[in-house]
Amino acid sequence: MSRIMEFFTRTRGTDKLHFTDMVTYIYLSLGVIVMFGPVLWLVLSSFKTSAEVVKFPPRLLPYRQETVVVEGYEEALPLYTVTLEDGTVAQLAQIRRIGLERQLIDPANPEEIIKARLEESEPVESVSFNLDNFVEGVESFNFARYLRNSVVVTVFATLLTLLVNSMAAFALSKYQFRGRTAIFLVMISTLMVPLSVVLVPVFLVITKVGWNNNLLGVIVPGAATPTGMFLLRQYMLTIPDELLDAARIDGASEWRIYSQIILPLSRPALAVLTIFSVMWRWNDFLWPLIVLSRSEMFTLQVGLNSFQGELNVQWHLILAMTVLTLLPITIVFGFLQKNITTGIATTGMK
Amino acid sequence: MTVQASGKSIKDVFDQISTAILNFFVSILDWIFGTLQRWIGIGGMPYVFVLPNLLIFGIFILFPMLLNFVYAFTGGIDFFPDQRPFVGTANFEQLLTCESFLDPNTCREDLFWRAIFNTAGYVVFQVALMVVASLVTAVVLNRKIKARGFFRSVYFYPVLLSPIVVALIWKWVLQENGLFNGILVALGSDKIPFLVDAQWARFWVVVISVWAFMGFYTLILLAGLQAIPADLYEAASIDGANNWNTFFKITLPLLMPSMVVVLVLSLIRAVQIFDVVFAFTGGGPGTATLYLVQYIYSKGFASPSRQFGLAAAASLIMAGVLIVLTLVQQAARGEEEGVR
Numbered sequence: 147m148s149r150i151m152e153f154f155t156r157t158r159g160t161d162k163l164h165f166t167d168m169v170t171y172i173y174l175s176l177g178v179i180v181m182f183g184p185v186l187w188l189v190l191s192s193f194k195t196s197a198e199v200v201k202f203p204p205r206l207l208p209y210r211q212e213t214v215v216v217e218g219y220e221e222a223l224p225l226y227t228v229t230l231e232d233g234t235v236a237q238l239a240q241i242r243r244i245g246l247e248r249q250l251i252d253p254a255n256p257e258e259i260i261k262a263r264l265e266e267s268e269p270v271e272s273v274s275f276n277l278d279n280f281v282e283g284v285e286s287f288n289f290a291r292y293l294r295n296s297v298v299v300t301v302f303a304t305l306l307t308l309l310v311n312s313m314a315a316f317a318l319s320k321y322q323f324r325g326r327t328a329i330f331l332v333m334i335s336t337l338m339v340p341l342s343v344v345l346v347p348v349f350l351v352i353t354k355v356g357w358n359n360n361l362l363g364v365i366v367p368g369a370a371t372p373t374g375m376f377l378l379r380q381y382m383l384t385i386p387d388e389l390l391d392a393a394r395i396d397g398a399s400e401w402r403i404y405s406q407i408i409l410p411l412s413r414p415a416l417a418v419l420t421i422f423s424v425m426w427r428w429n430d431f432l433w434p435l436i437v438l439s440r441s442e443m444f445t446l447q448v449g450l451n452s453f454q455g456e457l458n459v460q461w462h463l464i465l466a467m468t469v470l471t472l473l474p475i476t477i478v479f480g481f482l483q484k485n486i487t488t489g490i491a492t493t494g495m496k
Numbered sequence: 497m498t499v500q501a502s503g504k505s506i507k508d509v510f511d512q513i514s515t516a517i518l519n520f521f522v523s524i525l526d527w528i529f530g531t532l533q534r535w536i537g538i539g540g541m542p543y544v545f546v547l548p549n550l551l552i553f554g555i556f557i558l559f560p561m562l563l564n565f566v567y568a569f570t571g572g573i574d575f576f577p578d579q580r581p582f583v584g585t586a587n588f589e590q591l592l593t594c595e596s597f598l599d600p601n602t603c604r605e606d607l608f609w610r611a612i613f614n615t616a617g618y619v620v621f622q623v624a625l626m627v628v629a630s631l632v633t634a635v636v637l638n639r640k641i642k643a644r645g646f647f648r649s650v651y652f653y654p655v656l657l658s659p660i661v662v663a664l665i666w667k668w669v670l671q672e673n674g675l676f677n678g679i680l681v682a683l684g685s686d687k688i689p690f691l692v693d694a695q696w697a698r699f700w701v702v703v704i705s706v707w708a709f710m711g712f713y714t715l716i717l718l719a720g721l722q723a724i725p726a727d728l729y730e731a732a733s734i735d736g737a738n739n740w741n742t743f744f745k746i747t748l749p750l751l752m753p754s755m756v757v758v759l760v761l762s763l764i765r766a767v768q769i770f771d772v773v774f775a776f777t778g779g780g781p782g783t784a785t786l787y788l789v790q791y792i793y794s795k796g797f798a799s800p801s802r803q804f805g806l807a808a809a810a811s812l813i814m815a816g817v818l819i820v821l822t823l824v825q826q827a828a829r830g831e832e833e834g835v836r
Binding site: 166167170171173174177178180181182184185187188191200201202203204309310311313314316317318321323326329332333336339340342343344345346347348349350351353355366367368369370372375399400401402404405425428429431432436447450451454461464465468471472475476479483484486487 | 522525526529530533538539541542543545546548549550552553555556557558559560561563564566567575576577632633636639641645647648649650651652653654656657658659660661664665666667668669671673674675677678681682707711715739768770771774775789792793796797804807808811812814815818819
């Protein structure tokens with residue numbers, strides 16, 4: 147206890163424990179509960195059996211009823227703690243249930259059948275993280291297919307975004323050419339108008355191009371992000387032009403300058419854009435929802451949403467699938483949290 | 497030993513192969529672009545570099561924006577613009593005709609007005625709560641605390657979750673037999689139908705979106721706080737200013753530019769709220785959490801008779817609002833840079 151107090155008082159230097167430090171740490175602890183609590187609750191619940199999931203009041207940890215194999219019975223029998231008539235308490239296995247009464251046997255003495263009313267018996271349970279929901283969910287939810295689609299979209303869209311945006315940013319930052327300002331201004335001004343307000347015409351264009359129910363329709367249109375282009379351009383402006391001139395004197399082509407000089411030097415900005423692009427694409431919902439209508443082309447997010455719509459009561463499967471969907475981004479965040487938070491703080495975008 | 501050696505050589509071979517493949521593509525591209533440059537000259541190269549981006553941008557962003565006007569001023573249920581009759585401003589009239597603008601029931605397109613009122617209410621409460629919550633959190637995180645990086649990440653984590661995942665997490669916590677009702681019953685209270693009652697549903701939509709996005713705004717404000725020079729605080733404490741004085745006389749005024757950015761950014765995003773709510777309540781119960789983007793989506797894509805004209809007209813109205821908000825933000829940003 148004194149250690150803990152020491153920990154708190156130390157933060158304020160020579161002063162003794164100040165009440166504002168207490169308030170600070172109480173606020174932060176509450177923050178941990180509020181921010182992580184719901185996610186943790188979801189993860190813990192995803193290991194519960196389908197019967198346990200609908201039980202009220204809910205329990206924190208997933209439990210499973212203990213069973214025992216008794217000779218003469220094919221299936222494992224569930225165990226109950228029963229208070230017998232003489233007042234002793236025993237663990238008995240249930241062979242069948244009739245109305246409000248259980249018929250139980252002592253596993254050590256399977257011949258004699260004991261009857262007990264429901265309220266006299268308590269199931270014997272132990273904490274158990276069972277993976278049945280995940281197995282069943284992956285089978286019935288076509289998880290592998292959605293995962294494949296999401297990975298394809300995220301990887302190829304990010305590669306395309308990096309290539310197309312860095313090329314444009316190179317042109318707009320390192321050359322003087324006719325129409326440069328016009329192109330730049332038009333792109334920046336469309337930053338104001340988000341996808342959500344051009345839904346109908348975008349759908350028409352996708353239809354005309356023939357990319358309905360095609361992952362290309364999800365990958366390509368978002369690749370020319372004005373945000374990404376702007377971010378890269380601002381970074382490339384800081385690369386000195388002398389480097390380019392020196393390379394030109396050595397006979398390097400413009401493409402060589404772009405691929406051998408500009409790209410390696412822009413690595414920090416490219417890294418930030420990679421993180422953003424992965425985040426945008428993995429979590430994207432509205433665009434794939436419009437482009438994809440056949441369920442075998444769904445991405446994880448669209449699939450998960452339609453899954454919760456069609457099986458409204460099958461919470462145990464929805465929980466497991468939600469956990470699988472949030473897992474990759476959580477792992478990435480665990481490794482790259484510092485880069486992500488500083489990247490966002492410095493560019494001010496998400 | 498041998499295993500290690502062979503493992504290493506496999507890796508070497510793999511490296512060599514992948515480098516060879518990469519070099520192959522690089523040299524092909526080199527050749528293509530080199531020839532191109534000899535052909536069109538150095539002055540043409542910037543156009544080559546900007547072309548792929550411009551093509552995608554033009555076809556999938558700029559062209560649809562222009563096309564939106566065509567949809568907004570034409571009627572009928574046909575999807576292809578050449579089959580749609582010109583109707584002038586009829587779509588806008590249908591959206592904007594009300595006997596009384598305070599009562600959605602008297603409007604020709606009452607759903608649109610319900611969506612507007614819902615969105616307005618949501619925006620006011622969400623932005624207010626967002627600014628207060630992220631300001632308090634940023635101030636707390638800016639104190640001398642242990643493990644600041646960890647706590648900063650804690651508040652930021654939900655920002656990375658997808659809207660669908662966020663919605664499902666909270667649906668699970670708030671459902672009839674969920675965690676919150678479990679706690680309520682354990683405390684001796686009755687269950688509350690959080691997702692069935694209109695007011696509660698609205699309340700939770702606000703809370704959830706603040707929960708999901710506040711980490712982002714906290715980061716912006718934290719950066720603003722850290723930019724305030726430390727000697728100002730020293731001077732204040734020498735002059736005998738207490739904590740409250742310091743906060744209201746130094747911190748808050750100097751943080752104002754960042755606050756304005758947070759205010760406007762969260763406003764712009766709040767107006768566009770869609771996916772979290774779509775998965776969380778689906779607009780319900782009834783139309784209690786039907787917001788503007790969902791109205792547009794349902795008119796254009798989900799309703800049995802697709803009214804593309806109405807959807808496009810509604811999006812133009814919304815785009816107008818967003819452009820005004822963005823211009824305010826640009827002005828605020830310019831002011832911020834002026835201060836610095």
